[in-house]
Amino acid sequence: MDSFTTEVPFLPSNQSSEACTPQENTVENMIFGSYYILVFLLALNGNSLALWIFSRQRGTSSPANVFLLHLAVADLSYVIILPLRATYHLTGGHWPFGEVPCRVAGFLFYVNMYASLYFLACVAGDRYLAVVYAVRSLKIRRARYAHIVSFSLWVLVTVSMAPLLVTKQTAEVDGSTVCLQLYREKASRRALVSLAVAFTPAFLATLSCYLLIIHSLWKGSRLEPALKIRALRTIGLVMFIYVVCFLPYHVSRATFILGYGQPHLSCLTQRGLALANRLTSSLTCLNGALDPLVYLFGAEKFRGSVQRLLCRDKAAGSGATSGDMKGTHESSISAKSEF
Structure with missing residues (x-):
């Protein structure tokens, strides 16, 4: 977590370094700007739907659902500032929003990233307990405990990132205002230590859970085949997100x-x-x-709710053209919901 350090973030300090100041051409800015808009639309719709479904679920919630609910909140808290990053690129690398939005953008960037890392680790841990200790873990795999863990993580991450809200984060470079948290973060050795401390535990915990689950399934777990497949898909997807989204950033930042x-x-x-x-x-x-x-893969109730929504839309569309097929579609909806 780079915000643990207090050194001045990277800025060119002499003529030689100014000559090597990161340069973003028009093509790069258009690509980055379009990319952030696309991610904004996908993430906003996907996580809004997830939050709506999770909030409407009745009955006892599973620990995995609790962690995924908090993960959706973390994602939405960052999604809302993606248009600001897009604007930064589409205006040619200029930050027009001022000091406070820059601080908030940097704060939410790190809060989302590290909250997501640890909530994904919690999902992996819950899958490990469900697969390897399916019966013995019932006492601790409760929604109440999952909420306690989740709120504790929120407090830890928020307090760790709070310095970003009280330190100056904008500067004038070559006649333009830049937000230092957009690719100009601190480049100190203390930041390197913070980076390792923030990322390594969650990554190793998730990787360990994945390997232990594979080992347990290989030995012949008594878990039902469908649950085995769901557990493997969930952990595999979580590891994919780590490798694609988080690992390259932390390796690049360290380098x-x-x-x-x-x-x-x-x-x-x-x-x-700088480009990397x-x-x-x-x-x-x-x-x-x-x-x-x-x-979709890790929460059975979420998957069932999405299936019901899709089937309902399909039935409504068919019902508008053929009232005689109403009973058939209702039966189809019921069957697919149970699946």
Whole structure:
């Protein structure tokens, strides 16, 4: 978590470094701007639907559903500022919104990323308990405990990122206002330590749960085949999100921190590091669009609700053209809902 450190974020400090200041051409800005708009639309619709479905579910909720509910909240809290990032690129790398929105954008960026990391780790842990200790874990796999864990994670992440809300985050560079949390984060060794502490535990916990589940299923778990497949799909998708959305960013940031500013690095190499930082930072936003797939595979009630919505729409459309088929469609809806 780069915000743990208090050093001034990366800015060119001399003529040599100014010559190597990250440059974003018109094509790059158009691609990044369009990308953020697309992710915004996908993530907003997917997570809004998830939050609506989770909030309407009745009866006892499973721990996995609780973690996924909090994950949807984390995604939506960041999705709302994606249009600001798109505007930054579409205006040629200029931040027109001022100091406070820049602070909020950086704060929500890190809160979403690390809250998502740990909620996904919690989902993996819950799948591990459900598969390996299906009976013995019933006492601790309760929604109440899942809520306690979730709110504790919110407090931890929010407090850790709070310094971003009280420190200056904008600067004037080459006649334009830049938001330092957009690809110009701190490049200090202390930031490297914070980065490792924030990412490594969640990643290792998720990876360990995945491997232990594979080992348990390989030995011959008594779990029903359908549940085995669902568990594998959920953990596999979670690992896919880690590898695609989060791992590249943290590897790139570590490389950037270790390499940027070294006197022996060429200007071309420094600009390459800066471009990799921008690309991998944009990938972290993709998790908001991919997380609804975790809800679909990992939450049975969510999947059933989506199926009912789809079947209802299909029945309504068919009913408008043929009233004689009403009974047939109602039977189809009932059968698919049970599935």
